[in-house]
Each structure stands twice: as C-alpha cells, then as structure tokens.
Amino acid sequence: MSAALALAEASSTSPGPAGAKRLTNALLYLDDVRVTFDGYRALRGLSLTLGRGEMRAIIGPNGAGKTTMMDVITGKTRPDTGTAVFDGVHDLTTLDEATIADLGIGRKFQKPTVFESHTVADNILLALKGPRRAFPSLFGWRNRVEAERIDDILRIVGLVPHRARPAADLSHGQKQWLEIGMLLAQDPKLLLVDEPVAGMTDAETEETAKLLREIAKDHAVVVIEHDMHFVRALECRVTCLHEGAALAEGSIDAVSADPRVVEVYLGR
Numbered sequence: 001m002s003a004a005l006a007l008a009e010a011s012s013t014s015p016g017p018a019g020a021k022r023l024t025n026a027l028l029y030l031d032d033v034r035v036t037f038d039g040y041r042a043l044r045g046l047s048l049t050l051g052r053g054e055m056r057a058i059i060g061p062n063g064a065g066k067t068t069m070m071d072v073i074t075g076k077t078r079p080d081t082g083t084a085v086f087d088g089v090h091d092l093t094t095l096d097e098a099t100i101a102d103l104g105i106g107r108k109f110q111k112p113t114v115f116e117s118h119t120v121a122d123n124i125l126l127a128l129k130g131p132r133r134a135f136p137s138l139f140g141w142r143n144r145v146e147a148e149r150i151d152d153i154l155r156i157v158g159l160v161p162h163r164a165r166p167a168a169d170l171s172h173g174q175k176q177w178l179e180i181g182m183l184l185a186q187d188p189k190l191l192l193v194d195e196p197v198a199g200m201t202d203a204e205t206e207e208t209a210k211l212l213r214e215i216a217k218d219h220a221v222v223v224i225e226h227d228m229h230f231v232r233a234l235e236c237r238v239t240c241l242h243e244g245a246a247l248a249e250g251s252i253d254a255v256s257a258d259p260r261v262v263e264v265y266l267g268r
C-alpha cells in the first residue's frame with residue numbers, strides 16, 4: 001500500500017491533542033520525504049507509517065538514510081520537501097528539536113551517555129519528566145511518587161539489583177539499558193533507538209530484545225539495527241531502507257527473503 005493510500009485509509013475526523021483535527025490516525029506519518037546534503041540525496045522520497053504502540057525495526061546498508069530519517073523525525077534535519085506528521089496533528093518539518101522532544105519523541109543514540117558518577121537510581125531521577133521543587137509542601141508525596149516510578153523503570157530495564165551502584169561500574173550493556181530507562185523516564189510516546197546492541201554480548205542482546213518488547217507494550221518504538229538475529233527477536237514489522245527510500249517492508253521472513261533486500265544488504 002502506498003503511503004498516500006495509507007494516509008487516506010487512516011484518515012479520521014477524530015479530534016487530536018488539544019482538539020485539533022487529526023490528519024491521520026498513525027502515530028508517525030512520513031510521506032515522500034527528501035533531504036539533500038551538498039547535492040547528495042540522502043533521502044529520496046522516504047515514506048513510512050507507524051501505528052500507535054507499534055514497534056518497527058529499520059534495516060539497510062550503510063548510507064541508506066536511516067540516521068537521516070531519525071534526524072528528520074527529531075527536527076535535527078529539515079527536509080527539502082515531504083510530509084512528517086506526529087500524532088496526527090504535529091508537522092515535524094516546522095518544529096525545533098526541543099518542541100519535538102516535548103511532544104513525546106525520545107531518542108537514544110548508539111553510544112550510551114549516562115552520568116557516570118551518579119548512581120543508577122539517580123540517573124533515572126535526573127531524567128524524570130516534570131518540574132522539580134515547584135511545590136515544596138508536596139515534597140513527601142512527590143518523593144514517594146518518584147520513588148515508585150524509579151522502581152518501575154528499573155524493573156523494566158532489569159537494573160533493580162544495581163540501583164545504588166555508580167553508573168560507571170555498569171557493563172556496556174547495562175549502561176545501554178540505563179539510558180533506555182532514562183528515556184522512559186521522559187514518558188515518551190515514541191522511542192527512537194539507534195543500534196542498541198552494538199558491542200553487547202549475546203546474552204545482553206537477548207535481554208535487550210526482551211526489554212524492548214516489554215516497552216513496546218505501552219510505547220511506539222523505532223529501532224535501527226544491523227544485527228538480524230536481534231531484529232528477529234524483536235518480533236515486529238521490518239522496513240529496509242536503500243538509497244534514501246523504503247525498499248521493502250513486512251515481516252522479518254518476508255523482508256529477508258526479498259531478493260532486492262538480499263542483493264543490496266543481506267547478501268553482502
């Protein structure tokens with residue numbers, strides 16, 4: 001189905017956030033997005049539709065445009081032309097990075113960036129959404145709510161036994177999970193995760209697939225990844241990008257059996 005058709009099918013008159021009319025029921029809608037860097041066409045008509053609560057894996061050869069796509073979604077890169085709509089009403093091509101993050105799009109880059117000298121629990125606390133110290137009289141209540149939220153997040157990312165350790169003492173895989181936890185603390189609607197298992201052990205990779213599947217029960221997630229065993233373990237729809245556009249999309253079995261995907265990516 002073409003993205004334009006998907007938009008038409010997903011069209012709805014249901015009210016969006018703040019009563020605005022939704023353009024689409026999809027959480028993320030990209031259509032014919034084009035980005036050029038100094039004459040190089042990094043995105044050449046990329047279209048992609050992500051449903052609410054959907055997890056999607058993005059694969060594709062180096063230079064296919066995966067990172068550029070994330071940059072467009074987060075407002076880091078402005079497309080030359082094309083449509084990028086979040087939550088049915090927000091035109092991502094006109095918003096800055098801070099505004100887009102506030103809308104509920106969280107991004108995790110490949111390299112973990114945690115506060116090494118702080119404890120694991122404090123890293124989550126520092127990332128929690130919402131103003132602090134605004135209501136001193138509610139401190140006790142606030143602390144309790146925050147403590148419960150921190151516990152929840154540490155449980156999801158499997159770091160409860162490590163909560164009091166400095167982040168510097170964690171393994172590489174555990175630091176990645178902590179950063180995913182910090183992303184969750186921001187309460188995003190959509191998590192963008194770039195190559196989370198690069199450098200992980202097999203056991204950590206398996207654990208990461210499990211935790212992303214858990215997170216995907218309540219959030220939409222887009223994962224860029226080259227490790228096909230991991231992509232299979234995510235048990236989600238897969239999109240293969242090539243030369244700045246979607247080459248194939250479907251189940252892991254369908255996409256990995258697609259001769260075009262084998263030719264440009266898997267067979268190399």
Ligand SMILES: Nc1ncnc2c1ncn2[C@@H]1O[C@H](COP(=O)(O)OP(=O)(O)OP(=O)(O)O)[C@@H](O)[C@H]1O
Pocket residue numbers: 037038040041042060061062063064065066067068069
């Ligand atoms: N700021 C930039 N200036 C010039 N060219 C760029 C810039 N950013 C990306 N490119 C080029 O655009 C193309 C797409 O890059 P992109 O990083 O999106 O690919 P990718 O699919 O994420 O690749 P990888 O798997 O290697 O991370 C590449 O050829 C890259 O060199």
